[in-house]
Amino acid sequence: MKPYIRFTFAFLLSLSAGTALAQTKTGSLHGVVVDSAQRVPLIGATVTVASLFDTVTVITDRQGAFSIGRIRDTLVRTRISYIGYRDFSSRVRIEPKGTRMDTVALGTADYQLEAAVVQGERPLMGQRGDTLIYHAEAIRVLPGDESMQLVLRMPGMEVKDGKITVMGKVVERTYVDGRPLFGENSESALQYLEARDVIDIQVYEELVEEEKIKNNANGKKRTVMNLITRSKPEKSINVRVEGGYGTDLDEGADGRHGERYRAGGTYRYFSEKRSMGVRAGTNNSSQGSGYNKNTYASADFSKRWGKEFFIDGNYSYNNDFNRSQSISRQVYFPTEDYQSRTYDDTSRTENGSQNHHVSLHMRYNTKNDFLFFAPNARFSRSVSRSYRGALNMLDGETLNRVATSQRSDGDSYNISENLAWSHAFKEGKHGFNLSADGTLSKNNDDGWQVDSLSSTSDRTYLENTAEGHNRSVSGGIGYFYRFKEKYSVGVNYHISYENSRSKRLAVDRFTGQVDTSLTYDYSRNYTTQNYTFNISHFTEKLYFAVNAGYRSSRLNKDEAFPDERRDRITFRSFQPSASLNYTISPTRRIYVNYSSNAQQPGVEQLRNELNYQNPLSLSGGNPDLKQSNMHSVYIGYTAAKTEKSRTFSLNFNGSVTAREIATKQVFFTEDTPLPEYNGYIAPKGATLTTPVNVNGAGSMRLGAGYSLPVKALDITFSANAGCAYSRRPTYIGDELNYTNSLSPNLSLSLIGNKSLVYQFSLYTNTAYNRTSNSRKSDNNTINQTVATNLTVNIVKKIYVTANYNYSLYHNFSYADGDVNTHILNLTFGCKLFKKRQGDINITAYDLLNRTANFSTSMLADYISYNWTQRSGRYLMLNLSYKFDKTGKLKKRD
Numbered sequence: 001m002k003p004y005i006r007f008t009f010a011f012l013l014s015l016s017a018g019t020a021l022a023q024t025k026t027g028s029l030h031g032v033v034v035d036s037a038q039r040v041p042l043i044g045a046t047v048t049v050a051s052l053f054d055t056v057t058v059i060t061d062r063q064g065a066f067s068i069g070r071i072r073d074t075l076v077r078t079r080i081s082y083i084g085y086r087d088f089s090s091r092v093r094i095e096p097k098g099t100r101m102d103t104v105a106l107g108t109a110d111y112q113l114e115a116a117v118v119q120g121e122r123p124l125m126g127q128r129g130d131t132l133i134y135h136a137e138a139i140r141v142l143p144g145d146e147s148m149q150l151v152l153r154m155p156g157m158e159v160k161d162g163k164i165t166v167m168g169k170v171v172e173r174t175y176v177d178g179r180p181l182f183g184e185n186s187e188s189a190l191q192y193l194e195a196r197d198v199i200d201i202q203v204y205e206e207l208v209e210e211e212k213i214k215n216n217a218n219g220k221k222r223t224v225m226n227l228i229t230r231s232k233p234e235k236s237i238n239v240r241v242e243g244g245y246g247t248d249l250d251e252g253a254d255g256r257h258g259e260r261y262r263a264g265g266t267y268r269y270f271s272e273k274r275s276m277g278v279r280a281g282t283n284n285s286s287q288g289s290g291y292n293k294n295t296y297a298s299a300d301f302s303k304r305w306g307k308e309f310f311i312d313g314n315y316s317y318n319n320d321f322n323r324s325q326s327i328s329r330q331v332y333f334p335t336e337d338y339q340s341r342t343y344d345d346t347s348r349t350e351n352g353s354q355n356h357h358v359s360l361h362m363r364y365n366t367k368n369d370f371l372f373f374a375p376n377a378r379f380s381r382s383v384s385r386s387y388r389g390a391l392n393m394l395d396g397e398t399l400n401r402v403a404t405s406q407r408s409d410g411d412s413y414n415i416s417e418n419l420a421w422s423h424a425f426k427e428g429k430h431g432f433n434l435s436a437d438g439t440l441s442k443n444n445d446d447g448w449q450v451d452s453l454s455s456t457s458d459r460t461y462l463e464n465t466a467e468g469h470n471r472s473v474s475g476g477i478g479y480f481y482r483f484k485e486k487y488s489v490g491v492n493y494h495i496s497y498e499n500s501r502s503k504r505l506a507v508d509r510f511t512g513q514v515d516t517s518l519t520y521d522y523s524r525n526y527t528t529q530n531y532t533f534n535i536s537h538f539t540e541k542l543y544f545a546v547n548a549g550y551r552s553s554r555l556n557k558d559e560a561f562p563d564e565r566r567d568r569i570t571f572r573s574f575q576p577s578a579s580l581n582y583t584i585s586p587t588r589r590i591y592v593n594y595s596s597n598a599q600q601p602g603v604e605q606l607r608n609e610l611n612y613q614n615p616l617s618l619s620g621g622n623p624d625l626k627q628s629n630m631h632s633v634y635i636g637y638t639a640a641k642t643e644k645s646r647t648f649s650l651n652f653n654g655s656v657t658a659r660e661i662a663t664k665q666v667f668f669t670e671d672t673p674l675p676e677y678n679g680y681i682a683p684k685g686a687t688l689t690t691p692v693n694v695n696g697a698g699s700m701r702l703g704a705g706y707s708l709p710v711k712a713l714d715i716t717f718s719a720n721a722g723c724a725y726s727r728r729p730t731y732i733g734d735e736l737n738y739t740n741s742l743s744p745n746l747s748l749s750l751i752g753n754k755s756l757v758y759q760f761s762l763y764t765n766t767a768y769n770r771t772s773n774s775r776k777s778d779n780n781t782i783n784q785t786v787a788t789n790l791t792v793n794i795v796k797k798i799y800v801t802a803n804y805n806y807s808l809y810h811n812f813s814y815a816d817g818d819v820n821t822h823i824l825n826l827t828f829g830c831k832l833f834k835k836r837q838g839d840i841n842i843t844a845y846d847l848l849n850r851t852a853n854f855s856t857s858m859l860a861d862y863i864s865y866n867w868t869q870r871s872g873r874y875l876m877l878n879l880s881y882k883f884d885k886t887g888k889l890k891k892r893d
Helices: 003-022 113-117 148-153 188-192
Strands: 027-035 046-050 054-060 063-072 074-079 088-093 104-106 127-130 131-135 155-161 165-167 167-175 198-207 223-227 235-251 257-271 274-283 291-305 309-333 343-365 369-392 397-425 430-453 459-483 487-508 521-540 542-561 565-585 588-599 617-621 628-641 644-656 658-666 673-674 680-682 687-694 697-710 716-731 735-752 758-773 778-793 798-811 817-832 838-845 852-858 864-868 876-888
Touching: 027 046, 027 074, 046 063, 054 063, 088 148, 148 155, 148 188, 148 198, 155 588, 165 223, 188 257, 188 758, 430 487, 542 852, 687 716
Parallel strands: 027 104, 167 223, 617 687, 658 716
Antiparallel strands: 027 063, 046 054, 046 074, 074 088, 127 131, 131 198, 155 165, 165 167, 198 223, 235 257, 235 876, 257 274, 274 291, 291 309, 309 343, 309 864, 343 369, 369 397, 397 430, 430 459, 459 487, 487 521, 521 542, 542 565, 565 588, 588 628, 628 644, 644 697, 658 687, 673 680, 697 716, 716 735, 735 758, 758 778, 778 798, 798 817, 817 838, 838 876, 852 864
């Protein structure tokens, strides 16, 4: 047979086979997995279906059910597994109309509970389909430890700023055995569930409620954490009680040692269908800036009716007081006007506030509808007292001093609501969404301000009265259409209207004259319209979306005082965005995001008025400001090698801003009249700052992270490295200046995860910064920080805990620029009762007397050094008790 005949025959044969394959109908498989003894659903069981064409893995839902569609083979191998149970395997025939398996009942595995507890040699990580599994049994914990202790010691997991992240993705929900036992707060289960009850921690993605009505398995998802437990609890009761009393180690200004105290309690009840909680307390022993006192109380509840309706509510009260002191020094670079110039600023403040907050959230979702309603209300009262003293020096001589004392008393309220409704037709083929929002707020403020300037005989005593309100309404409508099972398009329109008014009257008590600079009366109306078109493509591995947005904003501003003026300004912007998420494998993913955002100038920035509350630091507006436009890009890659429990991440982000709203600074070497501000005379040594639009701003950062367990030392090691670059424009007088900053850094951490005698963590960060500007001024610094926490269990229940932090700041460019700070907290305590529920300890805070926090930064024409007062040193005796009980629900529950 000739070659071209063989080729034609093979081509026709493959074509006919492909046609037959294309005409093959697909089927589906459905089933339920339960416990063979109790007949309860097994949530999170892994179901794997292997056919001639592909292999699909899914996880059972809260009812133990699973569903797999688009199966192209008529005979498949089905395997079902669940931790602690025997595997199930069977061949199943797939019918064109779908096949429903008989209920699969799994029996428990043949090993004792004690053997499971001692499984300390299991690897930290594993993988099953798209689910990442952390084996909690590989971490040794003490009785009474909460599950959060497990998360803190796992590679790739991090708790920071109140958020839990796994390989860079924020965890939005935490389930227990597949159920929302502890509600929808991602941290509640980790704070109250005992660590020794957790066998494994599963991390996977699930559809958000809004996407479920679209019947799109590859729509928008959230990252969730599922704790697999031994006890399979159905409810949890948690009680916390604490108290403490102590004294300052140093004498106060009155020659006495101040008192320190804390007392509080919490009660919580959790179940899948309902939860409630109350908490209250008071303390003046929290660490931070200055002296802090806080009294709080809150109550919350949630109730779930079936799968469709969910409601939760919250009330909270806070009474806060803070007294602090800060010092800053600005060292300016030499110019033609001076060889040396410094500006010292010292401030002391006392702030008090009372806040009441009430919120309610209701969610109703069925197969075709999603309805959300959330009203909120906040009522606040505040009191503020402050003193500021400033000293301006030029070439070694004092130019002037300024002193300002202020008092302000205010109250405000804010009431808002959010309503959203989405409906889908034809099993999510297409649908629409509607939204409506509203806000009503009002504020009142009364006070006084006393100013004095040493270079003049002027002294002002201003009495201030201010008030304002804000009303806004908005609404939106959208439509989406899904076609070819893997594509979706949508159009959205949103309009908002905002009306506000601000009034302030400042009268000099000595002369009775109105201060026209600090007095104003203006209103504004803001109308914004947004038009958006988006298209997305989604498969099991790829999600790609492109959005084209257009925004038009109309600002109507009416000034009634000090001058009558009407401004009509329109801002328009095109705001495209795009995102791509690609799953190379269950443990390797790529993320790419691009966005464009227009930043409109604020009303105060547009007002052509001068603010001279601090006569040495003047500020004014610019009515000619334009909106800025930022273009941002983010690229990320995450990977995990589960067999070795290693994780790796690489990311890049950068942004470029057109017409950035920067600053223009003018320094006055003599008393100078300002005709654009009604002839106000700027004193010698003052600086005037105004906003201006400048091009050329941008930033970028490249970072990488790596973590792995070190078996020889029983620790988890993590390393993160990065390098950031930024370019910021500023006008100094009429000269445009660019400040360039290059900042590489390296951080390392070690966390002990297996010893019951000691637990420790060690963190270190080295950051180098090189800053230069167009004026040929350089500033090179290095910051080294070390933080360590060590707990040693001396005997069974006696322990010692030490927290130590060290920070070194060194300036290579200027002499005498080194700053060393140390802080050490030491605790000696004893755990009480069989399960260590009680604790009594003595804690010494800040033994090394670190009196202030230090920070520094370089700006366009000066270096800023800042010191902030810390809470002080004190000794406290602390008592605490916790009661945790989990169990099964009774019929009446």
